[in-house]
Amino acid sequence: MAHKIGTHNGHFHCDEALACFMLKKLPEYSDSEIVRTRDTATLNKCNIVVDVGGVYDHHKMRYDHHQREFKDTMKSLDILPKFTTKLSSAGLVYAHYGRRVIGVILGVSNEDPCLDVLFEKVYESFIEEVDAGDNGIPPFDGTPRYHVSTTLAARVGHLNPPWNDEHKNYDEGFKKAVELVGTELTDRVKYYYKSWLPAREVVLKALNERFEVDEGGKVLMFADGGAPWKEHFFQLEEDLELQDERITYVTYPDDSGMWRIQAIPVNKLQGFESRLPLPEKWRGVRDADLEAVCGISGATFCHASGFIGGNKTREGALSMARKSLELAGQ
Template sequence: MDIRYLVTHSGGFHADELLSSVVLTQLFPQARLIRSREAGWITPASDRIVFDVGRAYDTDAGIYDHHQVPGPLRPDGQPYSSFGLIWLHFGRAYLAALGVPEAAVETLHAGIDADFVLPVDLMDNGTLDPGSAGALAGLTLPVLLETLKPDFDDRAPQADDTAFATAQHIARAFLDAAVKGRAAKQRAAGVVKAAIEGAGDAAVLELPMGMPFRAVIEDAGADHLLFVVHPRETDWAISAIRKHADSFALRADLPAAWAGLTGAELEQVSGVPGARFCHAARFLAIAADRHAALRMAALAVEAAQTPG
């Protein structure tokens, strides 16, 4: 395969496309990683693999997305994320590239899929609560850091020290991120509290930018709020609010008729010019501008408050 580009979406990232990129950059080290939502990049072509964007799953075209409706499902009916799709098609080659013996590849591929990949898929699709995912998959930070220990049969004199240095680098990144993240949440809290006060009894909270808001809304007892809107780099987001921080259950879903739609189709169904995208799980929608975002949010509130 003459792959020159590995293409995923720009903006905020999730574990599924990040882990997909780890697999693909290992297999295609010559390829340039592109993060973009421009049609020219996310359109399939013979020189690229497109993942977690593009709204199609077509191995012949080299595109591996899961946001379309219906999305790709495993044989047992559980949903794939982009990581599950990339692991399904490239995981065996990835294992071989890491030196796994051919006779062990199939068993190892299946085991990693069940214990590591599947929980990522389920979390990304909103079918597994974050609070239970770590215990289910053994993906807590202490467990993950200890997986960096040398193999039992690695008898190299410096094996432990080398592994420690590698683990220390990763552990530092997580600790520093934890400190910075919590400091940022404190800064965001003041902005969100002021916005809540300004919103009064409205069911939609407008923020000046994307920021952590769920815990502040819950602490403020602002149970009347159903959706949050805020600008992004080139568009606006409408986010549903979770009932609890450790659950994917929402106070209100975006309208069912919008699920998985994009572009002109979503504009037609919603009646909102500038409506661009609604996630299949109905927790996120994107609009071209503030007016369209607020109109979509108002319609979502109306739908949520209409009996039946």
């Protein structure tokens, strides 16, 4: 007999749709019926229940987060200690089954070492937002500057029938919601596995070879500028205990064959605030004027904030990095 997954009926949200999708990725629940009800007797006949019932008990396969005393986070469950956002039903299911779900999506064994890295990354970049949104935790303090209406949770919300629809079909909308969140989670997991994770090796190689690029070791060179390097850089810098070396710039070719020099931001969340912006007198200057100002052939531009500049050649970009360090006394 197929298992049954229980969740509440009526108006639905992103977290229980995502929780149900993740459960149905597991072999034991792949053929399960999703039972949408608030009737206790019916829920008690389900093998697993999410987002309803007033109980969180992993041993009893109950994953609700609405009870007054519930305060669990990835940290309190001793699963991912750096995350302190209160969990929703999606977060609870992910906490207990997320590694297996990722393994099924990717077709890798549960022992594959990539799962530990991806488990944390997918929580940080996908699941935590769902947890926070469902629990009413804003991503920032203060008054928002504009209305955000295109989040995953918002798009799931729009699948509920209109309030004035005389024939509300919540179950049909919920099926669409499960499909929507499932597609997004699957695409995100595959991206992190196929594109984001390999970039770690690119950054690690550049770190290991930094003294071959620059005798001071403060400039990294990437063979491919398209690699998403920032998160990996900050994590590897911490893991390898390189913070005191103050690595300052990265250089890489862009799609046109030109070379870029980019100042490393103060942290992975900052875009324009850098450890050492390019010199003030270079900023906002282009081409021949920039060559004259910096004294380096092939210079093409320097952003007005100094966070990035360009040169026609690899050696020219390195020269700009070295000159900037020299002018700053480093």
